[in-house]
Amino acid sequence: MTDEAIAALRGDEYLGPLVAEYGPMTIEPAENFYERFVVSILRQQVSMASAAATRERLFDRVEPTPEAMLAADPEVLRDAGLSRQKTEYVRNVAEAFLEEGYSQAYFAGVPDEEVVAELTSIKGVGEWTAEMQLMFSLGRPDVFPVGDLGIRKGMDRLFDAEMTRAEMVETAERWAPYRSYASLYLWRADEDITESVGEVTQD
Numbered sequence: 001m002t003d004e005a006i007a008a009l010r011g012d013e014y015l016g017p018l019v020a021e022y023g024p025m026t027i028e029p030a031e032n033f034y035e036r037f038v039v040s041i042l043r044q045q046v047s048m049a050s051a052a053a054t055r056e057r058l059f060d061r062v063e064p065t066p067e068a069m070l071a072a073d074p075e076v077l078r079d080a081g082l083s084r085q086k087t088e089y090v091r092n093v094a095e096a097f098l099e100e101g102y103s104q105a106y107f108a109g110v111p112d113e114e115v116v117a118e119l120t121s122i123k124g125v126g127e128w129t130a131e132m133q134l135m136f137s138l139g140r141p142d143v144f145p146v147g148d149l150g151i152r153k154g155m156d157r158l159f160d161a162e163m164t165r166a167e168m169v170e171t172a173e174r175w176a177p178y179r180s181y182a183s184l185y186l187w188r189a190d191e192d193i194t195e196s197v198g199e200v201t202q203d
Contacts (some may be wrong), residue, residue, distance in 0.1 A: 001141055002026045004176035009185065011168075012015025012174065014158050018185040025184045028137035029104050035064035035096055040132040041089050041124065054081035065095035096122050107138055135180045144172045144179040154186030 030036035
């Protein structure tokens with residue numbers, strides 16, 4: 001899949017130069033689904049640097065498993081840098097994992113739209129966070145997170161025009177069925193974007 005995706009994007013007049021500059025990139029299922037989910041929650045509405053610092057503190061204190069997160073005193077999560085809301089959100093996701101039995105096998109074969117619908121039923125999980133799970137937890141190859149600020153900036157820079165979300169989605173059709181891979185390159189369109197990949201416009 002990766003070889004086919006890179007070959008297709010290398011021939012695109014807009015993304016091709018970025019593929020040449022950064023080389024092949026891959027979309028792989030996460031080793032720890034729940035841990036990757038928590039990382040996405042930490043990245044909601046903050047910079048990558050801030051999220052990374054919180055992640056390090058949190059995982060130093062609490063093992064990144066649903067069981068450990070629910071067993072931990074919420075104040076431990078707060079002391080690690082989580083807001084009251086995000087403390088609630090990571091615990092909500094932990095409860096869903098245990099109650100529903102979420103795993104990569106659970107979602108195998110489930111269409112992307114249905115995965116998003118199920119995950120966004122969890123309080124604190126918006127469309128962007130669910131799309132990050134499609135890409136980075138489940139390894140889905142054709143996800144285009146139009147609500148991500150870094151994607152929007154990348155599109156604006158690549159096409160030298162400010163686009164509406166509808167225009168972005170329509171334009172990105174040129175990269176189907178490899179829009180997850182295209183997103184990896186859009187996030188690297190320039191240093192300013194790369195540093196703010198964790199920022200989103202809504203969630």
